[in-house]
Amino acid sequence: MNETITDIISLINQINDGSKIAIFKDCSVPMSLGRGLIKRQVRNLHLVTVPTGSFLPDMLIGAGCVSTIETAGVSLGEFGLANRFGSAIKEGSVTVLDATCPAIYAGLQASEKGIPFIPLRGLIGSDVLANRGDFQIIDNPFERDDPIAVLPAIQPDFTLFHAPMADQAGNVYLGRQAELKIMAHASKKTFVTVEKIVDFNIMDHEELGSASLSHLYVDGIAVASNGSWPLNLPGHYDYDRKTMQSYAHAAKNQETFNSWVDIYLGKELRETG
Amino acid sequence: MNETITDIISLINQINDGSKIAIFKDCSVPMSLGRGLIKRQVRNLHLVTVPTGSFLPDMLIGAGCVSTIETAGVSLGEFGLANRFGSAIKEGSVTVLDATCPAIYAGLQASEKGIPFIPLRGLIGSDVLANRGDFQIIDNPFERDDPIAVLPAIQPDFTLFHAPMADQAGNVYLGRQAELKIMAHASKKTFVTVEKIVDFNIMDHEELGSASLSHLYVDGIAVASNGSWPLNLPGHYDYDRKTMQSYAHAAKNQETFNSWVDIYLGKELRETG
Amino acid sequence: MTYATEELLISTIAHLLDGLKHIAVGVLSPIPGSAALLAASRSATIKKISIIGSMKEPYRLDGAVDLFDCAAQGRIDAFFLSGGQIDGQANVNLTGIGQYPNQDTRWSGAFGSAYLYFLVPKVILFREEHTRRVFVPKVDFISAPGTSAPNVYRPGGPYALVTPLCLFSFNRTKECFRLESIHPGHTVEEVRDNTGFDFDLPASVPETAIPDSQTLQLIRNEVAPIIADPYPDFARKIWGSN
């Protein structure tokens, strides 16, 4: 048995206070891992949403796990504003590094390519750029009078995501979410929860192989059935809209958020603990 | 019927003298299209091998179609040196822009991302860099005393490749050759030959979809059975080593090359009409 | 034929998309999405409609990175943006109200706006609320600027602004909006009263063309069943059960 295959608790225990963590936007979201981080009361996370975030970042912020969030936007989509996020920003308890979607991707792609920075069009004249001390404008060395933004590489300590399946060698099938490859390549470590572990080598499978992440980039795998709940896993299960709605309602203020999370984690503890 | 689906002659007729053409290294090589270019006596091509080349670049050079080749290397692999390439360089009839493999990819990825240049590690102190007037060394704007090479984007006029199948909408299944996506995204136009055109929508197929190129990037498709012959198409047919050997032998000098190509094109003419 | 306000907006936006090849539509955008589908249903030039978030062919994108790369390659002709605030220079604020960073009201964030607004030739601004709260003299935070200095690479930018009251065009040289037409039942005064910035006002402002019966047929028969996939609630509200 490959030693990268373990259980969810041991993955969570490796994620220390202050880690820089990348999570994908609105599917493949590692909700089980997120609940584990809340339970363990991990603190001072630097969260990188790739490129935007919804329930999980809002929940981690509400639970006091996050000190910095680097994001192109956090929203509960059709369920409204991300109120724990908004409230933390107003209070100043969380530092926000506002970006734009392709800037997050480009920063990760720079890390993936092992280059220290990458240029990107757009941005110039926006208050997004004006407020990012770590972005710069340089002259395009190949063209006169052509200012262009350059962004530093983003290298997370951990990429965390949930996927349909892994194999015994540690290869992970991603499906359509090719961005997860960029995230894993860009990060120091990648922890994955999966619905199941299969008996064949995924990379040997002609069609699955090209939509999979090599074990070379995977540092820990744990089975977590319904690991994206209450969010969806495309092709496997849909959103649990009732739970999402109940969260969106509860998260409008900190007290009702706290109660909701208590119930939510309590349920989880009963179910998995 | 999608108007991008046409025949091989009409694809070839759209490729004019002086075009910048990208071809992939050693599989998915559009040999049928290449023979068409030789027959049409296209001239002054700027060939970009992605990142290296073998039989097709050597053949196009031998046939006088190429004035510039941008490459990380041309070789017939186990069949030896690419002699038409080497001979043209010695004579000065072809200009060579020597690169290193990741520099070709990075230049294409810059074009794909619509950025005018991209930094890359390595290169500094090599004669590869010293001889590329279009490469530069700049100071990393994020770090003191850290020189780094920057390369201009490579935007071919055409990417040409051969693939297992396309659908009626113009989507093309690539299999493992994910680099072909980068090439198509980076190029102004992409022409593809395929073994067959299927009746279902490839993109709708969960597993094929993620290894396919959207019709958005495909400007012309033609059926060419055994379109990579005498090279291989992974999962479909193997190399025709006998023909490759016979080419490698003939290409040692221009006269035997010419005779070989005459026979080779003659055979083609008889077979495809 | 009677029509819903949403159908008028769909029809108005669709006119702006004629002759294009590739139109991309962001999340939570049922009206722009419907307009793109309507335009495609009657235009031979439209090769692709990309609906961000759609998992169904032919509206699916290859991936999120692909959308942004595709825009930078010049392969997206039109895109839609909204804004919590929009000002007279077409600056868009999706980030929040008050002093940044600890804003009184924090919205989501810039999303792709600080990039796509520069690169997509025709960006259509669309907002379903036409008030002075939205259309302000100056946005509190420029998530994406409406205009740029001449040396800034910017093949794209604002093209029009569609609201429930009217249609504005945007003049990039003069850096201001121009009232192009007023929707039936509304007036110039109403537009002026509810707009916090100045705009060019022609001597006579035409009424926005209402969707003809053929257009309504297309919307109800062709567009509604497709848009109901990503936006079931929207489709149910406008067209009832589908």
Next chain:
Amino acid sequence: MTYATEELLISTIAHLLDGLKHIAVGVLSPIPGSAALLAASRSATIKKISIIGSMKEPYRLDGAVDLFDCAAQGRIDAFFLSGGQIDGQANVNLTGIGQYPNQDTRWSGAFGSAYLYFLVPKVILFREEHTRRVFVPKVDFISAPGTSAPNVYRPGGPYALVTPLCLFSFNRTKECFRLESIHPGHTVEEVRDNTGFDFDLPASVPETAIPDSQTLQLIRNEVAPIIADPYPDFARKIWGSN
């Protein structure tokens, strides 16, 4: 047990790979490939062997871009390079002989060398011909430099040079090779006569350890059947029919 020269080279290279995690092997490299497989067959640390061009798991790479990105991420510990010419500063010439660009003899080109040589911590130079034609005082063209100025980002570089005569190590500070061992049947004089550059010569040079019977068993039973897939001709030549 008797052994083939190739088996000695495989065994010698494999020793250099002990304790690593990920070893990548280029095209047309049956001996380095065999050495990597041998090392993996007896080392618990080796997590992956990537054989460029192999279509078979677990040796396949995700794609060619992936290899280069992977190296830059620091995830490749060892790689192999050869050279038409190699000089005493470990400069490698894969490009050609004579005045560039119109060289008298043009080889393939730099391939990945001008990049991987900088980024992979242990680059092992390997050449099956040990002559003054190959090991020159100064290469005609630096496809990839052996050493760099201190301010150049260079986590990688030359680690050893293996030939049919001997094993050299490379001292990056002194910028020169050191003779580490001589293969059985060869002498220091033979090495010196056939090497066009100066190298550090210890007072006493040990003989290269020959592969023991356990190693030969592993090579013949474990390595040979695997390397026969990408290199059937090589396997047939050394080990007969498989």
